Amino acid sequence: MHAQEIDKAESNVSLLSAYGKYLLPVLTFRDIVLVRGQGCYVWDASGNKYLDLNSGQFCSILGHSNPGVARRMVEICQTLQHTDTSTLSAPVLQAARKIHDCAPEMNARTIFLSTGAEAVECCLKYAKHIKERPGIISFDRGYHGLTHGTAAYSLSRDKIRPPVDYSYETPAPLVYGDADDAPEIERCIERFREIVASDRENIAAAIFEPIISGGGFFFPPRRYFKAIRKICDDNDIFLIFDECQTGFGRTGSWFYYQQLECIPDFVVCAKAMGLGYPVSCVIVNGNTIAHVKFAMEYFSSHQNEAFAGALVSYLIDEIHAGDLLTINKHSGATLLATLTSLAREFPVIKNPRGKGLMCAFDLDTPGAADSKKAGDYFCRIAQDNGLLMQHCNFGKTIRLLPSYVAEKDDFNFFSAQLEKTLSHFQASLTPSL
Ligand SMILES: Cc1ncc(COP(=O)(O)O)c(C=O)c1O
Known part of the structure; x- marks a missing residue:
């Protein structure tokens, strides 16, 4: 219209x-x-x-x-609207470098995608492929999207037909603040440990929203994630943070894992990073996952789009400039x-x-x-x-x-x-x- x-x-x-x-x-x-x-x-x-x-x-x-966003979109539309999937553009390379600098703890490598669910799918696909295991642990109250694969690990998992195998629910700590000593935390850590012990050889990764949003707005504290990180390390399991909501500055740090002092193997982001346009990404921890592990090809029509790079670069510059x-x-x-x-x-x-x-x-x-x-x-x-x-x-x-x-x-x-x-x-x- x-x-x-x-x-x-x-x-x-x-x-x-x-x-x-x-x-x-x-x-x-x-x-x-x-x-x-x-x-x-x-x-x-x-x-x-x-x-x-x-x-x-x-x-x-x-x-x-926002006039700056409009300018970037017009510029990119007038210069490079789209590339074929195996050809990179300057804005994408520059944005990946800027994300690397915002996430120095991760030695970050990034792929840009379109929606949060697409990025979670991509991340889980690699996690399962690299570990050669099918299982994923997620919060009982978590939310990661509405595709078949992401809903299977979200609070709507019961609506998925057929159900996805090897999806394990662990209780989310129902705490609101930095309640590090709540008995609830210990109970939730213990349950996670039991799930891992019950099927260790089949579990590839645990995926969590570090702040549980749609499931009730809970804030699992540092102590919880520190314990989860250790259990993952001890059992050779990836830890994935879904920062679709918390990423790119919303909570006062570039990524919320930086406040938790818990460095994941993958971070998934969406929403804020696209400034209203469909942009998401998977950020891989280059210190814990070698380049060579990404030998499995990923090839979709809108990955690493030039406009995504242009918007992300602009956002990062604006966050810096405006403190x-x-x-x-x-x-x-x-x-x-x-x-x-x-x-x-x-x-x-x-x-x-x-x-x-x-x-x-x-x-x-x-x-x-x-x-x-x-x-x-x-x-x-x-x-x-x-x-x-x-x-x-x-x-x-x-x-x-x-x-x-x-x-x-x-x-x-x-x-x-x-x-x-x-x-x-x-x-x-x-x-x-
Ligand atoms: C934490 C989280 N992960 C994943 C998603 C899915 O993102 P999208 O709706 O862009 O597919 C959302 C969307 O609300 C989300 O909040």
């Missing part, structure tokens, strides 16, 4: 009723249609403005319609302080928590029969108050992954509108939800 057609269309309702039926109804879409974005805000076809608390799907981290790692820590602290303060006033907010610009809180709705319905209702009221927010964990948790360019005024707006949302939500909580 052309912009002109959108201008002529009167509203969200008219657009949805005219065109909605041509899309697959794979989920319940919002009842608004976005037509424009600028910085942390987006506008719908009826002219309403919203603060986008999740930078799209955690991707537009330098804001919507965004430090800024994200400060902005995250502001966001968390707002949530903590509102939690004192509104009992419906429980467990505000966060690391950098990755924050969440639980909705405490004891009277509600259906947590998903209650979460939907909360997000609906937030939308009516100008906030685009998302729930996860079956509606029980609201997560916030705003863009790195959110400023004081944006957080103040958020605080005021969230307060209104909470007042309304709390007053209208009924068992029918």
Whole structure:
């Protein structure tokens, strides 16, 4: 559809009723249609403005319609739109070098791909191939994508038909902070050890989100990952971190493994690194996996695209130039302080928590029969108050992954509108939800 057609269309309702039926109804879409974005805000076809608390799907981290991103995309479109898979471009080589410098602990080697799920698939394929074993351990509450292979190691694993063999679930530590001494940690380490012992000769790798996002926003502490790293080393198993959400600065370091002081064999990234375009990658630890191990060819149409290299290089330069790692820590602290303060006033907010610009809180709705319905209702009221927010964990948790360019005024707006949302939500909580 052309912009002109959108201008002529009167509203969200008219657009949805005219065109909605041509899309697959794979989920319940919002009842608004976005037509424009600028910085942390987006506008719908009826002219309403919203603060986008999740930078799209955690991707537009330098804001919507960022002029620098637009310039890079125009430049690359006008110079080198695409290459054949076995020919490299200068932007890709430069971006790989920059990632190497951001991840010095890993002596990093990178392949650029398109989506998070594609990168997880690629990573697991190599992990199994190199170890010559089929088994993968993952968190019971982890999320790694929706392809057959990635969903098999995610919380939706039960929906996969046929089930993928040699998929082992280990309990995620359900802790919110650096609770290094929680008995929960010991129990989870022990269970991981038992799984490895039960089928050592078949297990190639363990894959984890270092911050468990969709499964409830939990923060397994350093002690947990230190123990897991040792068990993996002792049993010749790869450790893979899925940093699709935590990678590229969101938590205040380039990668979250750097805060955990636990160096994995592979890191998978997506989302932020593409600035809103489909870019993902697998970063391999060149210190633990030799070049020669990648003798198995990987050949797909959109690997190592020039635009991916151009965007990643631009992002890394912008993070350096704007000191965004430090800024994200400060902005995250502001966001968390707002949530903590509102939690004192509104009992419906429980467990505000966060690391950098990755924050969440639980909705405490004891009277509600259906947590998903209650979460939907909360997000609906937030939308009516100008906030685009998302729930996860079956509606029980609201997560916030705003863009790195959110400023004081944006957080103040958020605080005021969230307060209104909470007042309304709390007053209208009924068992029918
Ligand atoms: C931790 C994690 N891994 C993998 C994925 C899959 O990424 P994509 O949706 O780009 O396939 C996601 C997406 O939400 C994610 O959050």
